[in-house]
Amino acid sequence: MDLPVSRAVASRYDELVASGEISKDPVQVEAVRCLDLLNTKLAETRLASKKSSLGWLFAKKKAELWAAVQGLYMWGGVGRGKTMLMDLFFEVTVIRRKRRAHFHEFMLDVHERIHAHRQAHKRGEVKGDDPIPPVAEQLARETRLLCFDEFAVTDIADAMILGRLFTQLFEKGVIVVATSNVDPNQLYKDGLNRQLFLPFIHLLTSKVRVLHLDSPTDYRLEKLAGAPVYISPLDLSAKDKTDELWRKLTHGVQPRSEELENRGRMIPVPVAAAGAARFDFSDLCAKPLGASDYLRLAHAFGTLFIENVPVMDKARRNEAKRFITLIDTLYDNGIKVVISAEAEPQGLYVAKDGTEAFEFDRTVSRLIEMRSEAYLAGEKEDVHA
The missing domain is CATH 3.40.50 (Rossmann fold)
Incomplete structure (x- = not known):
């Protein structure tokens, strides 16, 4: 990277301020600080995960190292700069296996993978009728960092699989950075069987730092x-x-x-x-x-x-x-x-x-x-x- 990891996002943000593209906002500055801290942690974990030659014994330790990294969930009203900040982070992050997606698109992909596994199971091509573990394994192999724009849960089919899916993704060391218009505790509010969704909220808030971008300016x-x-x-x-x-x-x-x-x-x-x-x-x-x-x-x-x-x-x-x-x-x-x-x-x-x-x-x-x-x-x- 050309920029120091510890200030990669801040450097890009300061460039935008200096050029007059944006105005400096203390709430955004705090988000930038959190994103740079996360990027630094990712760099340290990446280095640590490459230092051992213990083979399969280290594979478990490696997953534990990544699983200890806390992601970030930025929420607030429209026009507060959430997507801009996540885009800046996505540009400069040290992680190469990364994916940026609208949450809705990601869940459609998950449902397609689940369907494909069930069809393969019917044909006798794979063992195990539970599609969640192999789908989580596929996603974790492909992506270390998931950046979600517009994190929102409105579909009961999504709500019912999120807890099991993300339990496995987090255990495999996948890190999440997300933007949303709602407090995570209000996700799937008034949704059908919401009590079954609450464990996912507890899981999510334990794996990400929650930051409210409450700037008064749109x-x-x-x-x-x-x-x-x-x-x-x-x-x-x-x-x-x-x-x-x-x-x-x-x-x-x-x-x-x-x-x-x-x-x-x-x-x-x-x-x-x-x-x-x-x-x-x-x-x-x-x-x-x-x-x-x-x-x-x-x-x-x-x-x-x-x-x-x-x-x-x-x-x-x-x-x-x-x-x-x-x-x-x-x-x-x-x-x-x-x-x-x-x-x-x-x-x-x-x-x-x-x-x-x-x-x-x-x-x-x-x-x-x-x-x-x-x-x-x-x-x-x-x-x-």
Whole structure:
């Protein structure tokens, strides 16, 4: 590593502060300190685990060394910098076997592995009808560090396997760093048979340090308030303005591409960083996506960039229908949106008849409201049918 391990995250954070990308926040500084402490512990454990040649006798000791490392669970409201901080940590951590995933995607992967094991067992290809131990073994071989964004448990199928799965993952020395909007003690609140889930909460809080990012400032709002979040027309400056807003919002965090799973299909996300995602209009509206896909995106990202929205006519009614559904979904979920478009909202759909023309009136109204400071502050009007 180029940076000293003990200050790897702090160095990157200080660079962002010095460049004016972010403002120094004492709550974030404490999170940075915790992340650097964790990275230092990971480096020490990594070194210690390589120093012995006791063979299989040391394998157990090695697992115990890693199992003693406490991860980190950062929770708080939107816009507090949780995802940015985890991304900085993920960039600089000494661990090479690492995985960053939305928690929902990780659990879908787990369910697929469980299903595959059960099918293999039916075919007589593997022994043992309990899929949890072999799945935990697979995951532990692949990944030493799991970084979860948007840790949330709403599904009873997830809730019922988490305790057994993570008991084994933690025993095998897997370390967890997570962001969430909720206190871990409130996970799966009011869920069916929640009493069966409580042991997992106790396990999790014993294996991670819990840090509440309770800063009074919503930095996502701070970056967007007063900014041109609806950019039109699509002239030479439109992309520059969009790029500048993206840079400000993501604090220079290294962008990545990823895929989100929804009902057995994958939704490509071309560019993502710091809780935001960036799409071309064609990515979202020229492909056969629907309301559930847009809802999946709304659950994964707090801000969406939608670029190059064209003027639509009757020949593009299918794209217009998807755009209507997309904006409805993002609006209903309070998602912040940055749009670059060929025309102002009132001029985006030019057909005068058909249901799309009627429905697009609502889209126009919502697009106008979604660039208001009240909407960006989380105060949508909820008056549009």
